[in-house]
Amino acid sequence: xxxxxxxxxxxxxxxxxxxxxxxxxxxxxxxxxxxxxxxxxxxxxxxxxxxxxxxxxxxxxxxxxxxxxxxxxxxxxxxxxxxxxxxxxxxxxxxxxxxxxxxxxxxxxxxxxxxxxxxxxxxxxxxxxxxxxxxxxxxxxxxxxxxxxxxxxxxxxxxxxxxxxxxxxxxxxxxxxxxxxxxxxxxxxxxxxxxxxxxxxxxxxxxxx
Amino acid sequence: xxxxxxxxxxxxxxxxxxxxxxxxxxxxxxxxxxxxxxxxxxxxxxxxxxxxxxxxxxxxxxxxxxxxxxxxxxxxxxxxxxxxxxxxxxxxxxxxxxxxxxxxxxxxxxxxxxxxxxxxxxxxxxxxxxxxxxxxxxxxxxxxxxxxxxxxxxxxxxxxxxxxxxxxxxxxxxxxxxxxxxxxxxxxxxxxxxxxxxxxxxxxxxxxxxxxxxxxxxxxxxxxxxxxxxxxxxxxxxxxxxxxxxxxxxxxxxxxxxxxxxxxxxxxxxxxxxxxxxxxxxxxxxxxxxxxxxxxxxxxxxxxxxxxxxxxxxxxxxxxxxxxxxxxxxxxxxxxxxxxxxxxxxxxxxxxxxxxxxxxxxxxxxxxxxxxxxxxxxxxxxxxxxxxxxxxxxxxxxxxxxxxxxxxxxxxxxxxxxxxxxxxxxxxxxxxxxxxxxxxxxxxxxxxxxxxxxxxxxxxxxxxxxxxxxxxxxxxxxxxxxxxxxxxxxxxxxxxxxxxxxxxxxxxxxxxxxxxxxxxxxxxxxxxxxxxxxxxxxxxxxxxxxxxxxxxxxxxxxxxxxxxxxxxxxxxxxxxxxxxxxxxxxxxxxxxxxxxxxxxxxxxxxxxxxxxxxxxxxxxxxxxxxxxxxxxxxxxxxxxxxxxxxxxxxxxxxxxxxxxx
Numbered sequence: 001x002x003x004x005x006x007x008x009x010x011x012x013x014x015x016x017x018x019x020x021x022x023x024x025x026x027x028x029x030x031x032x033x034x035x036x037x038x039x040x041x042x043x044x045x046x047x048x049x050x051x052x053x054x055x056x057x058x059x060x061x062x063x064x065x066x067x068x069x070x071x072x073x074x075x076x077x078x079x080x081x082x083x084x085x086x087x088x089x090x091x092x093x094x095x096x097x098x099x100x101x102x103x104x105x106x107x108x109x110x111x112x113x114x115x116x117x118x119x120x121x122x123x124x125x126x127x128x129x130x131x132x133x134x135x136x137x138x139x140x141x142x143x144x145x146x147x148x149x150x151x152x153x154x155x156x157x158x159x160x161x162x163x164x165x166x167x168x169x170x171x172x173x174x175x176x177x178x179x180x181x182x183x184x185x186x187x188x189x190x191x192x193x194x195x196x197x198x199x200x201x202x203x204x205x206x207x208x209x
Numbered sequence: 210x211x212x213x214x215x216x217x218x219x220x221x222x223x224x225x226x227x228x229x230x231x232x233x234x235x236x237x238x239x240x241x242x243x244x245x246x247x248x249x250x251x252x253x254x255x256x257x258x259x260x261x262x263x264x265x266x267x268x269x270x271x272x273x274x275x276x277x278x279x280x281x282x283x284x285x286x287x288x289x290x291x292x293x294x295x296x297x298x299x300x301x302x303x304x305x306x307x308x309x310x311x312x313x314x315x316x317x318x319x320x321x322x323x324x325x326x327x328x329x330x331x332x333x334x335x336x337x338x339x340x341x342x343x344x345x346x347x348x349x350x351x352x353x354x355x356x357x358x359x360x361x362x363x364x365x366x367x368x369x370x371x372x373x374x375x376x377x378x379x380x381x382x383x384x385x386x387x388x389x390x391x392x393x394x395x396x397x398x399x400x401x402x403x404x405x406x407x408x409x410x411x412x413x414x415x416x417x418x419x420x421x422x423x424x425x426x427x428x429x430x431x432x433x434x435x436x437x438x439x440x441x442x443x444x445x446x447x448x449x450x451x452x453x454x455x456x457x458x459x460x461x462x463x464x465x466x467x468x469x470x471x472x473x474x475x476x477x478x479x480x481x482x483x484x485x486x487x488x489x490x491x492x493x494x495x496x497x498x499x500x501x502x503x504x505x506x507x508x509x510x511x512x513x514x515x516x517x518x519x520x521x522x523x524x525x526x527x528x529x530x531x532x533x534x535x536x537x538x539x540x541x542x543x544x545x546x547x548x549x550x551x552x553x554x555x556x557x558x559x560x561x562x563x564x565x566x567x568x569x570x571x572x573x574x575x576x577x578x579x580x581x582x583x584x585x586x587x588x589x590x591x592x593x594x595x596x597x598x599x600x601x602x603x604x605x606x607x608x609x610x611x612x613x614x615x616x617x618x619x620x621x622x623x624x625x626x627x628x629x630x631x632x633x634x635x636x637x638x639x640x641x642x643x644x645x646x647x648x649x650x651x652x653x654x655x656x657x658x659x660x661x662x663x664x665x666x667x668x669x670x671x672x673x674x675x676x677x678x679x680x681x682x683x684x685x686x687x688x689x690x691x692x693x694x695x696x697x698x699x700x701x702x703x704x705x706x707x708x709x710x711x712x713x714x715x716x717x718x719x720x721x722x723x724x725x726x727x728x729x730x731x732x733x734x735x736x737x738x739x740x741x742x743x744x745x746x747x748x749x750x751x752x753x754x755x756x757x758x759x760x761x762x763x764x765x766x767x768x769x770x771x772x773x774x775x776x777x778x779x780x781x782x783x784x785x786x787x788x789x790x791x792x793x794x795x796x797x798x799x800x801x802x803x804x805x806x807x808x809x810x811x812x813x814x815x816x817x818x819x820x821x822x823x824x825x826x827x828x829x830x831x832x833x834x835x836x837x838x839x840x841x842x843x844x845x846x847x848x849x850x851x852x853x854x855x856x857x858x859x860x861x862x863x864x865x866x867x868x869x870x
Contacts, residue, residue: 023430026430027353027426027430027431028353028354030426030429030430031353031354031422031423031426031430034422034425034426034456035422037456038418038421038422038456038457038459038460039460041456041457041460041461042460042461042463042464045460045461045464045465045494045497046464048494049464049468049479049490049494052487052490053479053485053486053487053490056478056485056486056487057485058478058483058484058485060485133471133475133476133477133478134476134477134478134484136478136484136485137478137479137481137484137485137486137487138485140471140477140478140479140485140486141479143477144467144468144471144477144479158838162842162845166845166846179845
């Protein structure tokens with residue numbers, strides 16, 4: 001509000017309208033936070049399931065045999081970088097630079113798609129090697145946890161694609177800005193979940209024989 | 210497991226899954242005839258357009274609330290007819306007689322009764338009430354996310370349709386209302402019954418989760434200026450507690466059902482007996498949702514009782530602050546008692562001891578609330594209307610049931626009573642008296658605000674007495690039977706056990722309850738018939754909270770001018786203590802969301818998805834999913850989801866409807 005002109009020229013009604021609009025945006029973003037927290041509980045349940053079943057390999061391979069840490073690291077790096085570029089997209093949007101915003105979202109999309117591709121390749125490798133979710137409780141819970149994250153990433157990619165089209169068509173205004181903020185919250189959230197997956201599934205899995 | 214992706218265009222679906230035995234056939238015929246009758250009625254009376262424009266596409270929470278309640282009442286009748294069959298079977302299926310139902314059909318009916326009563330009756334009534342009342346009580350013109358709210362309702366509706374279709378094609382789960390594995394796994398329940406159960410709850414549960422988020426945000430963010438949290442009506446506090454629980458508990462249900470579904474359709478090993486699965490994990494997960502669910506249902510009903518007791522006692526609520534603390538203690542504690550549902554699992558005495566003690570502790574805040582209500586009544590100038598009857602009925606039954614609950618919180622006693630009819634008596638006494646009586650009281654209390662006429666008092670009292678007598682007759686014998694060793698879901702027993710007389714008493718109790726239900730419809734019909742004589746005006750009970758300050762019928766925008774709130778019970782202060790006027794300030798433009806059918810389309814996509822997974826119709830499932838996703842994207846592209854009423858239009862409308870106080 002610092003750039004407001006002196007009070008004689010302020011249209012009080014207009015200011016009130018702006019404040020109200022701002023409140024409304026905050027309500028939406030707050031609602032989105034609450035949604036993310038419910039998603040957090042959802043992932044929490046999956047982590048609990050994974051922890052309970054991690055040793056139930058039923059004669060099949062465990063994490064130490066299956067997981068390759070360098071591979072998981074490449075996945076992690078591509079996702080973390082995508083989170084960084086997503087942040088750059090938000091910064092560009094705040095500067096109202098449509099071109100840059102679109103550019104960084106495209107980069108984010110590509111990195112996210114790379115991550116998803118790597119993940120699906122890993123899934124395919126396991127399944128082709130006879131270690132699908134049928135094999136054991138451990139593999140069921142692995143596919144459920146990592147797969148749910150992958151499903152979220154897929155939704156995120158669809159969202160990024162739609163959002164980019166939306167920005168190209170409408171430019172950067174109050175509405176698109178609000179949605180860009182929510183999209184970036186979503187994307188960063190998936191990043192945080194992945195950090196936990198990387199630690200609990202891959203690191204612990206590869207370390208414990 | 211062989212997926213056979215494009216093996217058959219209709220998946221497992223075929224005519225041989227149509228019902229055969231007489232009772233199922235009549236159920237199926239009912240399920241087909243009722244919708245046909247509805248369609249004919251709407252066509253003959255030319256109401257399709259009206260229905261579509263005024264109801265199906267509406268985003269007005271008041272109307273969405275009515276739709277929730279209509280669905281819930283219809284489902285209540287179905288749940289009741291299930292009970293009639295169960296009670297008849299148990300009263301006559303003794304010794305050589307095997308009653309009217311086959312064992313597997315009996316199990317399906319018991320499972321359907323529990324599922325429907327919790328998910329589609331209790332939840333439906335609760336969300337209906339919340340939709341209608343919460344925005345009014347907090348001085349809001351709408352909920353935080355109106356479109357999401359409509360989507361929630363239609364998802365609830367889609368789940369309801371799915372569970373009822375199981376009557377016509379295929380069968381329903383015969384594994385109890387929570388479908389414990391390994392019984393609910395494909396190996397032991399190879400038909401589509403459990404899949405119907407899973408997907409109906411999954412879809413309706415997604416709706417509940419979204420509603421939970423929506424009302425949590427609505428209460429926290431949409432309160433009118435001046436209404437700090439501690440000035441909020443107690444009903445809103447109950448709803449806030451309940452919605453917080455929804456947000457924390459329903460994701461667990463979502464994931465648990467998905468995992469069970471994966472076990473059944475993709476051959477994973479989460480809860481299987483072999484393959485490295487862990488079936489007790491299912492029981493833990495489902496009750497980590499299931500126990501909070503009990504409080505999700507009951508906290509709003511507690512809120513209703515708080516409103517009713519203080520209004521009809523013409524006193525402010527006793528111990529407001531302690532009520533709030535009691536609610537939040539219950540919210541927290543309800544997440545650390547789930548294991549008392551399976552003390553017999555063998556988790557060891559330390560674990561059982563902890564959960565037993567926590568369970569006993571949760572009775573304390575509940576007791577605080579009960580005493581607060583009684584102290585509110587004490588020395589009040591009682592306006593003894595039917596809602597107070599329901600309250601007193603609740604207070605007595607709830608206390609009996611609650612004490613039975615504390616008894617079962619002692620693990621050694623629970624080892625004796627686990628899964629016996631004692632438990633059935635206990636939780637029916639909690640849920641029916643707590644939730645259902647609360648909803649009945651709420652209907653009598655708030656209905657005049659929406660319709661402009663009161664319900665007939667005499668018929669309401671008849672209904673109450675029939676319910677009370679019937680209820681006690683139906684459930685007190687079950688405590689005794691539980692002690693005698695009768696287990697739940699029993700379709701046949703030996704004559705030498707001597708249980709039959711008590712089962713017959715319970716069945717007679719159900720006859721009284723049916724009388725109570727019939728009396729409610731008579732009451733409603735008679736009150737509509739004679740409504741001119743019972744006009745209620747806008748404030749029939751000398752109300753205390755904001756909703757009573759509005760004109761009746763309530764205009765679609767709720768508040769023409771936003772209310773001014775400086776205390777609890779602002780409307781009461783205005784009337785009795787010379788408080789300030791509530792509607793103050795200038796008229797301003799109001800944004801109202803436009804009607805849209807898209808919420809319905811999203812739910813239709815979810816329904817198609819659920820149905821095709823139940824029957825393994827693999828080409829149809831992605832179509833359903835895509836329908837929902839594309840519709841969401843289409844909706845997000847809509848630049849003008851709202852229309853604006855200008856300040857002068859609002860003023861005109863306000864003068865037409867009659868201004869608020």
